[in-house]
Amino acid sequence: MKVAIYGQSFQDHDILCVFELIEELEKFSSNIFIEEGFLKFLIQTSDIKSYDTFSVAIGLDSSFDMFVSFGGDGTMLRAVTYVKDYGIPMVGVNTGRLGFLSTFKKEDVRKVVTEFVAGAYIIEERSLVEICMDSDVKHFGELNFALNEITVSRKDTTSMITVETYLNDEYLTSYWADGLIVSTPTGSTGYSLSCGGPVIAPTTKSLVLTPIAPHNLNARPFVIADDTKIRLRVSGREETHMVSLDSRIATIPNGKEIIIQKSAFTVKMIEYKSESFLKTLRNKLLWGQDRRN
Numbered sequence: 001m002k003v004a005i006y007g008q009s010f011q012d013h014d015i016l017c018v019f020e021l022i023e024e025l026e027k028f029s030s031n032i033f034i035e036e037g038f039l040k041f042l043i044q045t046s047d048i049k050s051y052d053t054f055s056v057a058i059g060l061d062s063s064f065d066m067f068v069s070f071g072g073d074g075t076m077l078r079a080v081t082y083v084k085d086y087g088i089p090m091v092g093v094n095t096g097r098l099g100f101l102s103t104f105k106k107e108d109v110r111k112v113v114t115e116f117v118a119g120a121y122i123i124e125e126r127s128l129v130e131i132c133m134d135s136d137v138k139h140f141g142e143l144n145f146a147l148n149e150i151t152v153s154r155k156d157t158t159s160m161i162t163v164e165t166y167l168n169d170e171y172l173t174s175y176w177a178d179g180l181i182v183s184t185p186t187g188s189t190g191y192s193l194s195c196g197g198p199v200i201a202p203t204t205k206s207l208v209l210t211p212i213a214p215h216n217l218n219a220r221p222f223v224i225a226d227d228t229k230i231r232l233r234v235s236g237r238e239e240t241h242m243v244s245l246d247s248r249i250a251t252i253p254n255g256k257e258i259i260i261q262k263s264a265f266t267v268k269m270i271e272y273k274s275e276s277f278l279k280t281l282r283n284k285l286l287w288g289q290d291r292r293n
């Protein structure tokens with residue numbers, strides 16, 4: 001089994017679960033690769049031996065069987081920028097806070113391996129969105145995709161922006177708001193949810209347009225088919241606005257045409273039978289919980 005390991009280089013009290021995973025993987029004679037920066041951190045804080053590494057420059061490939069991320073959801077989102085379109089099944093061990101994407105309990109980390117080997121999981125394909133801009137704007141390079149959402153928002157001002165929006169080249173509306181979120185089903189439980197968007201089951205073939213604090217009161221979250229081409233143009237009092245792809249941001253001049261579409265590839269999330277999406281919805285977002293019952 002060929003496995004890539006990635007993690008946050010901040011919390012040495014969570015390091016134990018990384019060693020437990022490695023120990024369990026070695027029982028199955030696995031070929032282990034650790035992200036360069038994370039291995040440096042592990043070597044500094046322990047007497048771990050050296051392993052093969054990968055980095056942004058020397059990346060992964062489709063021969064890997066599994067990618068394990070140690071951290072919270074933020075780490076999982078960064079992990080996606082390594083996995084790209086290689087189709088490597090991913091799992092997150094939660095050493096962060098909420099852990100909605102990074103669901104595996106660190107206390108059970110050995111089961112990441114044993115349940116995988118026993119086949120006690122399904123692969124869930126999560127769709128992504130990607131951004132295309134005029135060729136003179138190269139901010140995100142080849143990492144022009146997002147698992148959660150692409151957001152346009154105001155920058156350096158309290159003044160709202162206007163987001164002129166076209167779906168498949170037909171005019172929809174001009175949102176007058178702090179911004180607009182184009183969310184995938186995966187991202188529907190993130191920023192979009194905080195702005196009043198619906199929760200969408202992860203494999204649903206849709207996207208949702210969720211305005212951020214719109215002053216047009218009749219602008220509501222809008223669920224659309226995921227093969228829709230979304231074209232945006234921002235105007236406002238400042239000369240620039242912000243565009244974010246999950247946790248990555250860039251400053252873009254107003255007036256630039258931004259095209260957002262579903263990516264041609266998906267991210268394969270390992271859904272262990274012990275950790276389903278519905279369980280996560282109940283346990284992490286306390287879905288439908290009512291103290292009266």
Ligand SMILES: NC(=O)c1ccc[n+]([C@@H]2O[C@H](COP(=O)([O-])OP(=O)(O)OC[C@H]3O[C@@H](n4cnc5c(N)ncnc54)[C@H](O)[C@@H]3O)[C@@H](O)[C@H]2O)c1
Nearest residue numbers: 073074098099100101148149186187189190191194246247
């Ligand atoms: N007001 C908000 O709710 C808000 C604002 C900005 C960004 N975000 C989210 O944060 C993400 C970036 O994460 P970060 O860790 O770098 O920022 P962060 O540290 O500010 O974390 C934001 C929170 O969103 C949660 N989160 C992220 N993706 C999620 C998902 N798919 N389902 C449920 N919860 C999710 C995280 O667990 C965390 O609690 C963005 O993609 C966006 O979805 C949320």
Ligand SMILES: Nc1ncnc2c1ncn2[C@@H]1O[C@H](COP(=O)(O)OP(=O)(O)OP(=O)(O)O)[C@@H](O)[C@H]1O
Nearest residue numbers: 008010071072073074075076095096097098099100
């Ligand atoms: N820049 C940083 N400096 C110091 N510690 C950090 C930094 N970024 C992350 N961490 C630590 O790493 C942990 C994991 O970070 P990550 O962003 O993946 O998740 P999180 O935001 O804590 O959790 P979640 O996104 O699930 O709520 C954090 O809880 C925090 O303790």
